[in-house]
Amino acid sequence: xxxxxxxxxxxxxLDQMKGVLIFLVVFGHLIELYFHHDSVLRPxxxxxxxxxxxxxxxxxxMVSKAELNSRQSVQLVKNVLAPLLAFELIYETTEYLLTGxxxxxxxxxxxxxxxxxxxxxxxWRLMLxxxxxxxxxxxxxxxxxxxxxxxxxxGYLLSLSRTMMFLPFFILGWQLGPDFWSKLxxxxxxxAVSALILIATLAICAHLPQDFDYRWLYGSFSxxxxxxxxxxxxxxQALQYLCSVSAGFAALYLLSxxxxxxxxxxxxxxxxxxxxGMALIVMxxxxxxxxxxxxxxxxxxTLAILASALITFITAHRWTxxxxxxxxxxxxxxxxxxxxxxx
Numbered sequence: 001x002x003x004x005x006x007x008x009x010x011x012x013x014l015d016q017m018k019g020v021l022i023f024l025v026v027f028g029h030l031i032e033l034y035f036h037h038d039s040v041l042r043p044x045x046x047x048x049x050x051x052x053x054x055x056x057x058x059x060x061x062m063v064s065k066a067e068l069n070s071r072q073s074v075q076l077v078k079n080v081l082a083p084l085l086a087f088e089l090i091y092e093t094t095e096y097l098l099t100g101x102x103x104x105x106x107x108x109x110x111x112x113x114x115x116x117x118x119x120x121x122x123x124w125r126l127m128l129x130x131x132x133x134x135x136x137x138x139x140x141x142x143x144x145x146x147x148x149x150x151x152x153x154x155g156y157l158l159s160l161s162r163t164m165m166f167l168p169f170f171i172l173g174w175q176l177g178p179d180f181w182s183k184l185x186x187x188x189x190x191x192a193v194s195a196l197i198l199i200a201t202l203a204i205c206a207h208l209p210q211d212f213d214y215r216w217l218y219g220s221f222s223x224x225x226x227x228x229x230x231x232x233x234x235x236x237q238a239l240q241y242l243c244s245v246s247a248g249f250a251a252l253y254l255l256s257x258x259x260x261x262x263x264x265x266x267x268x269x270x271x272x273x274x275x276x277g278m279a280l281i282v283m284x285x286x287x288x289x290x291x292x293x294x295x296x297x298x299x300x301x302t303l304a305i306l307a308s309a310l311i312t313f314i315t316a317h318r319w320t321x322x323x324x325x326x327x328x329x330x331x332x333x334x335x336x337x338x339x340x341x342x343x
């Protein structure tokens with residue numbers, strides 16, 4: 001995600017993918033507290049979390065450059081560090097006003113809730129020049145992820161666990177490049193196989209045991225915390241990578257073959273990402289979220305989808321983008337880059 005979408009030479013296919021993925025982020029967060037005993041929402045949530053962030057991270061890698069010159073460093077401060085600091089303050093202030101104390105994330109010295117992605121993105125971009133010099137960067141990333149998963153200290157601290165866990169997806173995206181999807185052949189056979197993979201994914205998610213440990217999908221827990229600091233745990237992690245790539249690539253392939261008119265959502269996905277948490281906090285604090293999930297199944301599923309779509313539409317609106325830029329991000333950038341070349 002970039003806080004200032006560059007309208008020149010945009011890849012509309014990637015924008016559309018980001019638009020769909022950011023809706024899934026909103027929907028996944030909206031149902032997160034209430035999906036556990038719902039026969040429809042539960043498999044949807046598991047399937048979403050299997051692939052939505054891995055694929056968002058993959059796309060972030062696709063549009064990243066291995067070089068980190070002066071101009072790119074300034075862009076990194078403007079588009080990643082400034083939103084991270086600004087919205088960390090906004091969300092922690094909101095938490096304090098609502099509860100009288102800072103969030104559990106502050107106590108863990110971790111980014112607030114969804115803001116972990118910006119912290120990790122900053123880390124991945126800083127690491128990319130190093131990995132790009134290696135002969136086998138993807139293998140190195142997998143090795144780093146596999147080894148650090150055993151650390152008892154890996155966890156929420158500065159988003160360390162997620163940064164390492166999802167690093168291979170970022171490196172893979174960088175290796176594939178932004179034109180990867182356009183180079184793939186278009187055929188009914190490929191589309192049919194992709195659709196079957198997604199159907200199989202949902203079917204598997206629907207038949208997982210009720211005591212399935214959802215923490216594996218967050219990427220924020222070490223194998224020690226998960227009680228699997230063994231070879232079996234590493235094999236489980238490898239299987240999780242395989243499932244994420246299979247389902248994620250199937251979904252993105254299908255999205256790359258059809259223009260659904262959702263590219264604008266992708267262009268403004270950062271504003272959806274930054275603001276949707278506030279919408280959900282308000283819904284939760286006012287009791288609206290709880291009331292929604294007390295409805296009969298058809299209505300709670302339908303309204304959850306519609307509410308997520310509405311939140312996505314409002315937070316992706318050009319006025320939301322303009323106000324966020326003018327009132328929040330530009331002042332923070334000016335403070336961070338005082339006396340620098342604000343190119």
